[in-house]
Amino acid sequence: MSLVTIQHLTKIYSNHVSVRAIDDVSLALERGAFAALAGPSGSGKTTLLNLVGGLDRPDRGTIVIGDAEITAMPAGALADFRLAHVGFIFQAFNLFPVLTVLENLEFVPALQGRPAADRRRRARELLAAVDLAEVGDKRPNELSGGQQQRVAVVRAILTEPEVVLADEPTANLDTANGARLLDLMERLNRERGVTFLFSTHDPQVMARARRLIRLRDGRVEGDEQRTPAGEPARP
Amino acid sequence: MLFLTMAWRNVWRNRRRSALTVSVIALSLTFNILMRGIGDGFHEQMVDNSVRANIGHLQVHRKGYHDDPGLNRTLPDPARVARAIRALPALRGYSLRVLGDGLASTDENSAGIAIVGIDPAQERTVTTISHAVTEGTYLGDDAPRPVLIGERLAATLKARLGDKIVLLVQAADGSMGAQLFHVSGIFRSGAPDLDRGVAYIRRQDAQDLFALGDRVTEAVVLLDASAAVPAAQAALRAALPVEGAGACEVLSWNQVEPFLEQFIVLDDAFFYIIVAILFIVISIGILNTILMSVFERVREFGVMMALGTRPRQVVRLVVLEAAVLAAVGIAVGGTLGSLLTIYFAENGIDLSSFAAGAASIGITTTMVYSRLTVANVVLSNLAVFLLVVLVALYPAVHAARLRPVDAIRHV
Amino acid sequence: MKLGITAAAGLLLAAALRVAAAPPDALAIARRSDEALKGKTQHARVSMTVRTPDWERTLDMESWYANPDRMFIRITAPAKEAGTATLRIGQNMWNYLPQVERVIKIPPSLMLQPWMGSDFSNDDLVKESSLVTDYTHAIEGEETMGGDRCYRLVATPKPDAPVVWGKLVLWIRVSDDLPRKEEYYGENGDLRKVLTFDDIGPAGHRPYPMRWTMRSIAKPGHETVLVFHAIEFDRPIPDRIFTQQNLKRVF
Ligand SMILES: Nc1ncnc2c1ncn2[C@@H]1O[C@H](COP(=O)(O)OP(=O)(O)O)[C@@H](O)[C@H]1O
Ligand SMILES: [Mg+2]
Numbered sequence: 001m002s003l004v005t006i007q008h009l010t011k012i013y014s015n016h017v018s019v020r021a022i023d024d025v026s027l028a029l030e031r032g033a034f035a036a037l038a039g040p041s042g043s044g045k046t047t048l049l050n051l052v053g054g055l056d057r058p059d060r061g062t063i064v065i066g067d068a069e070i071t072a073m074p075a076g077a078l079a080d081f082r083l084a085h086v087g088f089i090f091q092a093f094n095l096f097p098v099l100t101v102l103e104n105l106e107f108v109p110a111l112q113g114r115p116a117a118d119r120r121r122r123a124r125e126l127l128a129a130v131d132l133a134e135v136g137d138k139r140p141n142e143l144s145g146g147q148q149q150r151v152a153v154v155r156a157i158l159t160e161p162e163v164v165l166a167d168e169p170t171a172n173l174d175t176a177n178g179a180r181l182l183d184l185m186e187r188l189n190r191e192r193g194v195t196f197l198f199s200t201h202d203p204q205v206m207a208r209a210r211r212l213i214r215l216r217d218g219r220v221e222g223d224e225q226r227t228p229a230g231e232p233a234r235p
Numbered sequence: 236m237l238f239l240t241m242a243w244r245n246v247w248r249n250r251r252r253s254a255l256t257v258s259v260i261a262l263s264l265t266f267n268i269l270m271r272g273i274g275d276g277f278h279e280q281m282v283d284n285s286v287r288a289n290i291g292h293l294q295v296h297r298k299g300y301h302d303d304p305g306l307n308r309t310l311p312d313p314a315r316v317a318r319a320i321r322a323l324p325a326l327r328g329y330s331l332r333v334l335g336d337g338l339a340s341t342d343e344n345s346a347g348i349a350i351v352g353i354d355p356a357q358e359r360t361v362t363t364i365s366h367a368v369t370e371g372t373y374l375g376d377d378a379p380r381p382v383l384i385g386e387r388l389a390a391t392l393k394a395r396l397g398d399k400i401v402l403l404v405q406a407a408d409g410s411m412g413a414q415l416f417h418v419s420g421i422f423r424s425g426a427p428d429l430d431r432g433v434a435y436i437r438r439q440d441a442q443d444l445f446a447l448g449d450r451v452t453e454a455v456v457l458l459d460a461s462a463a464v465p466a467a468q469a470a471l472r473a474a475l476p477v478e479g480a481g482a483c484e485v486l487s488w489n490q491v492e493p494f495l496e497q498f499i500v501l502d503d504a505f506f507y508i509i510v511a512i513l514f515i516v517i518s519i520g521i522l523n524t525i526l527m528s529v530f531e532r533v534r535e536f537g538v539m540m541a542l543g544t545r546p547r548q549v550v551r552l553v554v555l556e557a558a559v560l561a562a563v564g565i566a567v568g569g570t571l572g573s574l575l576t577i578y579f580a581e582n583g584i585d586l587s588s589f590a591a592g593a594a595s596i597g598i599t600t601t602m603v604y605s606r607l608t609v610a611n612v613v614l615s616n617l618a619v620f621l622l623v624v625l626v627a628l629y630p631a632v633h634a635a636r637l638r639p640v641d642a643i644r645h646v
Numbered sequence: 647m648k649l650g651i652t653a654a655a656g657l658l659l660a661a662a663l664r665v666a667a668a669p670p671d672a673l674a675i676a677r678r679s680d681e682a683l684k685g686k687t688q689h690a691r692v693s694m695t696v697r698t699p700d701w702e703r704t705l706d707m708e709s710w711y712a713n714p715d716r717m718f719i720r721i722t723a724p725a726k727e728a729g730t731a732t733l734r735i736g737q738n739m740w741n742y743l744p745q746v747e748r749v750i751k752i753p754p755s756l757m758l759q760p761w762m763g764s765d766f767s768n769d770d771l772v773k774e775s776s777l778v779t780d781y782t783h784a785i786e787g788e789e790t791m792g793g794d795r796c797y798r799l800v801a802t803p804k805p806d807a808p809v810v811w812g813k814l815v816l817w818i819r820v821s822d823d824l825p826r827k828e829e830y831y832g833e834n835g836d837l838r839k840v841l842t843f844d845d846i847g848p849a850g851h852r853p854y855p856m857r858w859t860m861r862s863i864a865k866p867g868h869e870t871v872l873v874f875h876a877i878e879f880d881r882p883i884p885d886r887i888f889t890q891q892n893l894k895r896v897f
Contacts, residue, residue: 050640053541055541055638055639055640055643056638056640076545079540079543079544079545079546080543080545082541082542082543083542083543083544084543088538088541088542090538090643094534094535094538094643096241096535096538096539097535098240098241098244098245098248099237099240099241099244103237103240106237107237107539107542108542108543110236110237111542111543111544111548112543116236
């Protein structure tokens with residue numbers, strides 16, 4: 001059974017001209033997926049991720065995550081759904097500058113009402129797991145871009161969401177740091193079964209995905225399961 | 236807790252701006268507390284002056300006397316009234332008086348006046364008129380029929396110490412009473428009504444002049460503090476008949492002189508108008524800073540909401556930040572305002588430049604001593620705090636209404 | 647043009663009618679009434695009874711008056727006030743108080759105070775002649791008052807006149823111009839005092855009201871009654887009567 005089911009999704013922006021940013025897209029994303037959304041700039045990657053993350057509303061079509069149809073939820077419920085079930089990684093990292101790394105990691109569990117000691121322990125654990133234990137008490141602006149984005153990945157997966165959505169997570173990183181980030185995401189996907197859907201137009205990043213969904217002009221142009229470089233194919 | 240940390244650190248992100256906002260809050264609170272403190276002190280002094288100059292805290296008359304005073308309404312059973320008064324716990328002093336209208340004349344001039352017949356020793360326990368004597372004595376010499384007059388009445392009558400004054404009255408029996416008095420003292424109370432229009436004579440002389448026998452028209456009571464008035468008033472009302480033939484009325488200073496309280500109400504209204512204007516001005520300033528700090532962080536709010544923060548929680552964060560600003564401002568301003576108020580309570584403020592106006596409303600001193608009350612501090616702090624929080628609601632709601640998709644894209 | 651002529655004719659006719667129905671001359675009536683009450687001079691024995699809800703007392707007195715504005719009153723009984731005297735010359739007024747052997751000049755500020763505790767004010771004594779000169783007059787019909795046909799005369803103060811009343815209304819007997827009643831209105835139009843003239847009888851060779859009653863409206867139960875026991879008109883009064891020396895004279 002698939003984790004995310006998208007059916008006949010259409011999103012039209014109509015300012016001066018009307019743009020079909022997403023045009024009748026139907027997709028299914030299986031649990032444990034490590035999928036990339038690829039396509040040139042303006043192909044609708046960000047729009048699709050926003051729709052799946054419940055940050056934006058489609059004009060037509062439905063999105064079901066787990067057994068919840070998020071396209072039918074009222075705004076408040078949608079915020080709660082995101083809090084409980086969706087992790088986000090942003091292109092520009094978007095850590096809170098006034099909070100330390102640990103506090104940033106605690107933000108989502110705090111919103112969820114988890115006890116302070118628990119969330120702090122878990123934040124430390126995961127930070128250590130990604131080899132960032134020593135930056136826990138630093139502020140984001142004291143970290144390199146690569147470090148910040150790795151913290152952002154930890155923030156996204158900390159509360160074990162059903163799916164983590166990442167919009168061009170490596171776009172602001174150099175190649176080496178981009179590769180390291182992908183390593184981390186891959187590891188989390190493999191070791192913890194975190195489902196990732198990330199967008200990119202970087203062929204090196206596409207090469208790491210196990211499923212590649214190609215968008216063009218808001219339509220799915222191609223959808224292939226693949227064996228990423230340097231990884232054994234699964235049975 | 237994490238929100239409080241965020242709010243606190245957000246406030247200090249732009250130190251200069253926040254310091255400025257805190258200063259504005261602190262200064263307006265200081266102003267508020269100090270002005271209120273001066274007003275409180277001034278009003279209490281005003282009441283105290285009136286109470287101590289003439290009217291006392293409480294007056295007892297025959298029922299109906301206050302609305303229509305006259306010699307036909309003398310105090311029923313003064314001995315009983317005096318006993319009831321002496322039983323009051325907070326009593327400082329009381330005086331049984333004869334009050335009536337009359338004409339004072341010298342060879343030079345005449346003036347319509349109020350004649351107050353007092354027992355000098357008894358009156359001294361209630362009013363300060365004995366301290367106001369500037370020439371001669373306080374009805375104290377041995378000559379028959381002394382009269383103590385205010386300096387403005389003395390000027391009108393062209394009367395000097397030792398001069399003879401005729402007091403002409405209509406007595407209680409309707410006859411015309413006239414007696415020769417001699418000026419034994421001249422006083423300056425600073426209250427125009429007293430200095431211009433009152434002659435004090437001995438109670439016995441007044442009873443003769445007004446053909447009153449041993450009757451008096453009023454009992455005036457001074458208490459330890461004006462706070463004791465309601466209890467004492469109730470006690471006297473319970474101890475004295477308030478209905479029937481020998482009924483008495485027991486009036487508090489503000490019933491005797493409603494003008495005083497009206498002035499205070501008016502003065503307070505004026506103060507609150509000024510405070511309202513001040514609050515409007517500072518609200519605009521505070522609104523501006525909070526709006527700016529919200530606009531600078533649109534993307535942050537977008538991220539917060541994308542991560543699942545509810546709009547209500549965004550409102551709470553922004554309001555919390557304003558509350559932090561307010562709390563710091565209140566800590567500073569509340570302390571400063573209280574200290575200044577205490578300083579001026581000790582040292583006073585010289586308002587001699589307003590004295591001309593003050594005299595016309597019964598102010599007899601140009602020094603005003605402020606007074607710090609718990610109510611002032613609590614209410615001022617609360618008002619400023621609520622104001623800031625209320626002002627923050629607009630930017631807070633604005634932030635909460637941001638759409639995460641737009642906000643995150645915002646640069 | 648034709649209309650103009652008609653209108654002019656109409657106006658002329660109206661004017662003629664008004665002359666024909668000319669009302670009595672109000673000023674002349676006021677003047678005659680004033681004269682009828684005062685004469686050229688007056689010398690009288692009067693008793694004044696003041697009634698209030700709390701007490702009632704009677705003063706006997708002797709009074710002299712010389713038109714237009716001189717008056718002298720001396721109280722002869724009871725003993726407490728006997729010898730008390732009031733002298734008025736024009737706008738000036740003095741009281742003599744035998745108890746203290748002093749003459750007191752009554753200041754203008756006390757003109758509205760009661761005279762000798764009565765319902766007459768000092769002003770009532772001082773301002774009597776001003777009915778003619780200080781007011782404008784209008785006759786507003788005729789009414790029957792105490793069985794007599796009377797003019798109803800309304801006296802309104804002239805703009806700058808030193809008058810404390812807002813309006814006076816007088817009922818004046820048509821037959822001989824004697825007043826029967828006067829109403830005193832305050833400046834806001836409320837009735838303050840009512841003076842009635844009764845017991846009209848012969849005084850020498852003229853009719854005269856021997857009993858005057860001043861009733862206070864503001865103070866219910868307060869009234870003052872003047873009763874003339876003897877009155878003589880138009881006999882010369884020596885000037886020494888109207889002097890401050892005379893005030894202090896032991897009589
Ligand atoms: N808020 C918007 N208003 C109008 N048009 C938009 C808006 N966001 C995106 N678009 C348009 O929708 C299309 C898809 O954009 P986007 O999803 O951002 O593509 P990508 O992320 O692949 O570059 C583009 O043509 C873009 O111009
Ligand atoms: Mg994009």
